[in-house]
Amino acid sequence: QSVLTQPPSASGTPGQRVTISCSGSRSNLGRNSVSWYQQLPGTAPKVLVYSDNQRPSGVPDRFSGSKSGTSASLAISGLQSEDEADYYCATWDDSLNGVVFGGGTKLTVL
Amino acid sequence: EVQVVESGGGLVRPGESLRLSCVASGFNFPAYWMSWVRQAPGKGLEWVANIKQDGSVKYYLDSMRGRFTISRDNAKNSVHLQMNSLRAADSALYFCARVHAGNLCPDYWGQGTLVTVSS
Numbered sequence: 001q002s003v004l005t006q007p008p009s010a011s012g013t014p015g016q017r018v019t020i021s022c023s024g025s026r027s028n029l030g031r032n033s034v035s036w037y038q039q040l041p042g043t044a045p046k047v048l049v050y051s052d053n054q055r056p057s058g059v060p061d062r063f064s065g066s067k068s069g070t071s072a073s074l075a076i077s078g079l080q081s082e083d084e085a086d087y088y089c090a091t092w093d094d095s096l097n098g099v100v101f102g103g104g105t106k107l108t109v110l
Numbered sequence: 111e112v113q114v115v116e117s118g119g120g121l122v123r124p125g126e127s128l129r130l131s132c133v134a135s136g137f138n139f140p141a142y143w144m145s146w147v148r149q150a151p152g153k154g155l156e157w158v159a160n161i162k163q164d165g166s167v168k169y170y171l172d173s174m175r176g177r178f179t180i181s182r183d184n185a186k187n188s189v190h191l192q193m194n195s196l197r198a199a200d201s202a203l204y205f206c207a208r209v210h211a212g213n214l215c216p217d218y219w220g221q222g223t224l225v226t227v228s229s
Binding site: 002033035046047050088090092099100 | 145147154155156157160169170172205210212213217218219220221222
């Protein structure tokens with residue numbers, strides 16, 4: 001069982017907006033910023049969002065992150081077929097002294 | 111362009127050891143923490159270890175402390191993971207990644223090197 005909780009699956013149709021949640025606790029999301037990753041089938045994870053809501057250069061602005069208290073969300077607007085992938089959240093946990101990941105959310109574009 | 115390339119994976123028997131390596135380029139390597147993360151087949155991401163810029167601070171997942179050792183060589187832009195007493199449960203794709211300073215989480219990842227532990 002992962003320290004950060006994500007829904008195992010999410011889905012949407014092309015053009016829709018979907019959100020993926022990530023729930024933690026005071027020792028992790030309550031104190032540290034969240035990162036979000038996209039993992040396309042058979043590839044390495046790619047960072048989409050860091051420091052709660054910052055996008056690296058090259059990541060489309062269709063991807064946006066937010067955080068409030070011990071919960072975080074990744075929103076994907078204008079859903080495209082190429083967005084079909086696994087999405088993970090992660091942060092540092094001050095009690096465990098380590099990085100903790102969510103279990104991952106498999107996004108299906110219908 | 112940031113690049114991270116892992117090597118050293120392979121097939122080993124339970125109880126044996128393996129040393130993974132990672133070479134980075136495209137950024138000021140000595141200025142960054144580095145990380146190892148693994149992913150078992152069909153499973154999610156599991157953090158393994160982080161190492162500070164000068165190698166003076168190392169963090170490990172509890173279940174790996176004592177068996178795995180992370181190290182780095184800033185002169186060669188490389189980071190290593192020495193894995194001892196390997197078990198079948200350690201079979202996974204091992205990723206090396208640069209760490210973002212803000213929350214000590216990976217940002218740029220390599221493609222991974224596969225470790226299989228089987229008799």
